[in-house]
Amino acid sequence: MALLELHEVRKTYRMGGEPVHALAGVSLSVEHGDFAAILGASGSGKTTLMNLLGLMDTPSSGSVLFEGSEVSRLDDATRALLRARRIGFVFQSFNLLPRLSVLENVMVPRLYARGVDTLGGAVERVVGDTFPRALPRPVRTRLVAPAVRLMLRAGVPKALTLPLRRLRDFAPESEQRARAALERVGMSHRLDHRPSQLSGGERQRVAIARALINRPGLILADEPTGALDTRNADRVFDIFRSLHADGVTVLIVTHNQALAERTRRVIRLRGGRITEDSRR
Numbered sequence: 001m002a003l004l005e006l007h008e009v010r011k012t013y014r015m016g017g018e019p020v021h022a023l024a025g026v027s028l029s030v031e032h033g034d035f036a037a038i039l040g041a042s043g044s045g046k047t048t049l050m051n052l053l054g055l056m057d058t059p060s061s062g063s064v065l066f067e068g069s070e071v072s073r074l075d076d077a078t079r080a081l082l083r084a085r086r087i088g089f090v091f092q093s094f095n096l097l098p099r100l101s102v103l104e105n106v107m108v109p110r111l112y113a114r115g116v117d118t119l120g121g122a123v124e125r126v127v128g129d130t131f132p133r134a135l136p137r138p139v140r141t142r143l144v145a146p147a148v149r150l151m152l153r154a155g156v157p158k159a160l161t162l163p164l165r166r167l168r169d170f171a172p173e174s175e176q177r178a179r180a181a182l183e184r185v186g187m188s189h190r191l192d193h194r195p196s197q198l199s200g201g202e203r204q205r206v207a208i209a210r211a212l213i214n215r216p217g218l219i220l221a222d223e224p225t226g227a228l229d230t231r232n233a234d235r236v237f238d239i240f241r242s243l244h245a246d247g248v249t250v251l252i253v254t255h256n257q258a259l260a261e262r263t264r265r266v267i268r269l270r271g272g273r274i275t276e277d278s279r280r
């Protein structure tokens, strides 16, 4: 069975005036173990396609199947959990949290894999930006208890605070995983740095480690080398290649023809349609 299948997918954005057909009928099958580059001019629909493949969004029409299940029929929580556990995301602008250390940044998606995202969001709103600082060990002692207290005071049912309490138990395991992921991308020597203290290439390697922490079978990277010089782009690309060699399915949006040629499959978009889909 294919990992992902898109059938006649359309995505139309309506913003007052003319509707924008970001995807205008895309059919595509992503197989387990694929290593593909997605190419196309700016505005051709690449990010829109990635958002659908990554279960971040649902189509206006057509169907998206994740291992045979129609994604738009899953409720939001199930989709979020599937996304958190099975898919790793890498972005052009890294999207690291500035207040967290390298190690803490990499641990963040463990929260989501535990299904505490809505809860995490609620807590963040209640306790402000102190919450994300608390992810590793300090979570257990300093912040979980006050956060739970605040939630209870805010009227959140007690049962809903349970996953948060469970954070206490999984922090050490998350830290182990984060260290291993950082080792894999060659960033073990910068665990306590903040993102602002890293070079672009280093930030992207941390972001890849973050994408790996839940051991996803699928990595979606949207122009991951777009902000990097050639040397760093190569290094980042080599990490994707080695992930593919380990059996991970990797899809990379890129404007870099040279890198695209080093993948196994090229998917080209123009005006929201696929104009080329070739394997080698």
Ligand SMILES: Nc1ncnc2c1ncn2[C@@H]1O[C@H](COP(=O)(O)OP(=O)(O)OP(=O)(O)O)[C@@H](O)[C@H]1O
Pocket: 013, 014, 015, 020, 021, 022, 040, 041, 042, 043, 044, 045, 046, 047, 048, 049
């Ligand atoms: N949230 C949105 N609301 C309205 N229009 C959107 C939205 N997101 C994307 N679009 C439009 O859909 C089209 C496809 O956008 P998309 O971001 O997928 O392009 P892209 O190929 O990723 O481009 P780039 O290379 O610049 O990142 C564009 O015309 C864009 O303006």
Ligand SMILES: [Mg+2]
Pocket: 046, 047, 048, 222
């Ligand atoms: Mg884009």
